[in-house]
Amino acid sequence: MSDTSGAEAALAADRAESLQRREDLRRQFARTVEASRDTNADDEHDPEGATIAYERSQLSALIDQVGRRLVALDAALDRVREGTYVVCEVCGGPIAPERLEARPFARTCIACAVSHPG
Template identity: 65%
Template sequence: MDPRELLAADRDETLRRLASLTDDYASFVAASRDTNADDEHDPEGATIAFERSQVGALVGQARRHLAEIEAALARVEAGTYGTCEVCGRPIGEGRLEARPVARTCIACASRPAP
């Protein structure tokens, strides 16, 4: 499949997920306004705070993934998509199918961070 199509589909799915998560987050914020502000003594308060924190983290993750998709699309336009940013060798087709935003080949991704 063409990388542009794969990345566009990934972007569309991520945008849908982000919209849903943003709605969920707004619901949790509204719910926390309507409940007791003392989460420590309110059995529901801790749950709302936890859920809001979890959804907030997922929103951040979706936004970072969108940035990765945009960077991958820029690499497609620049003609560097599919080339490892560390060693310069081609990134395997299977890796790009599984992770279209991959910047490195499997060998370089497997190396421990310095």
């Protein structure tokens, strides 16, 4: 098995950035909700663009997306600590370093990702 100390550091940095991103999005969501309380705008019929409900929905989806990334990063960090980070969970073969560089929380090799999506 290859040295994964660099991977662990990169995953930890990605996790810290993702936590910060989620916190920023949560603050933005709270500001959007607060701003909608302070106005009597009819956002459903506003011809000026996106509705407040749409903005809240977008922010909520982004927060959920970051949450899923954090779960994936935590699982990848667990695999690093268990010594299985570079091992495909489907076939048991190696996961190419290039794949892990592009997708650091990948759980499968490319061949298994193609033949077993999801």
